[in-house]
Amino acid sequence: QVQLQESGPGLVKPSQTLSLTCTVSGGSISSGSYYWTWVRQPAGKSPEWIGRINARGNTDYNPFLRSRLTISVDTSKNQFSLELSSVTAADAAVYYCARLSGAPYWYFDLWGRGTLVTVSS
Amino acid sequence: IVMTQSPLSLPVTPGEPASISCRSSQSLLQTNGDTYLEWYLQKPGQPPQLLVYLASNRASGVPDRFSGSGSGTDFTLTISRVEAEDVGVYYCMQALHTLYTFGQGTKLEIK
Numbered sequence: 001q002v003q004l005q006e007s008g009p010g011l012v013k014p015s016q017t018l019s020l021t022c023t024v025s026g027g028s029i030s031s032g033s034y035y036w037t038w039v040r041q042p043a044g045k046s047p048e049w050i051g052r053i054n055a056r057g058n059t060d061y062n063p064f065l066r067s068r069l070t071i072s073v074d075t076s077k078n079q080f081s082l083e084l085s086s087v088t089a090a091d092a093a094v095y096y097c098a099r100l101s102g103a104p105y106w107y108f109d110l111w112g113r114g115t116l117v118t119v120s121s
Numbered sequence: 122i123v124m125t126q127s128p129l130s131l132p133v134t135p136g137e138p139a140s141i142s143c144r145s146s147q148s149l150l151q152t153n154g155d156t157y158l159e160w161y162l163q164k165p166g167q168p169p170q171l172l173v174y175l176a177s178n179r180a181s182g183v184p185d186r187f188s189g190s191g192s193g194t195d196f197t198l199t200i201s202r203v204e205a206e207d208v209g210v211y212y213c214m215q216a217l218h219t220l221y222t223f224g225q226g227t228k229l230e231i232k
């Protein structure tokens with residue numbers, strides 16, 4: 001079955017760029033009409049949607065993060081990635097990649113296990 | 122869209138029913154007639170898992186003791202008979218607008 005796995009550094013210095021990759025296994029990132037999504041969850045808080053991308057590279061971003069955010073897809077590697085620049089302590093969270101079902105349902109039906117990102121010098 | 126849940130903490134005796142309320146700051150009814158409200162359960166140390174979509178549709182593999190109801194701006198998740206495995210934090214989430222937003226969460230614990 002399809003699985004998602006996040007990877008990337010667990011520690012990022014303030015003002016630097018956070019880079020994470022989600023690898024899709026057990027299926028093609030290009031199949032279906034899915035959107036591939038990033039969600040983060042600060043400790044003890046609710047999840048926060050970061051942004052989404054489809055296999056064609058069409059993106060939508062959280063407007064509160066848009067100026068610092070880039071999400072990209074590499075279909076040859078079956079991966080999609082997140083880059084968040086100029087990080088601060090407020091960006092510390094567990095970062096999840098997730099699959100969004102697409103029209104007409106728009107639900108998150110598959111999640112990675114999450115990766116903890118700490119922001120500290 | 123702001124999502125507001127109540128209660129934030131819910132102690133329940135096994136076998137008893139439980140309900141969680143969720144209110145959205147605007148209607149989640151789409152012009153196609155569907156209502157874009159979802160419920161997720163996050164068990165300790167795990168990512169959220171989908172329980173209900175389009176307000177009242179149980180996701181695949183979800184026990185039938187879970188049911189979602191409501192319309193417009195007011196929604197309810199009901200567990201007919203709580204089991205020990207149901208502990209965790211329950212979130213409602215709106216999927217009407219692309220800036221998907223979650224409620225604050227309701228922590229269900231067993232008495």
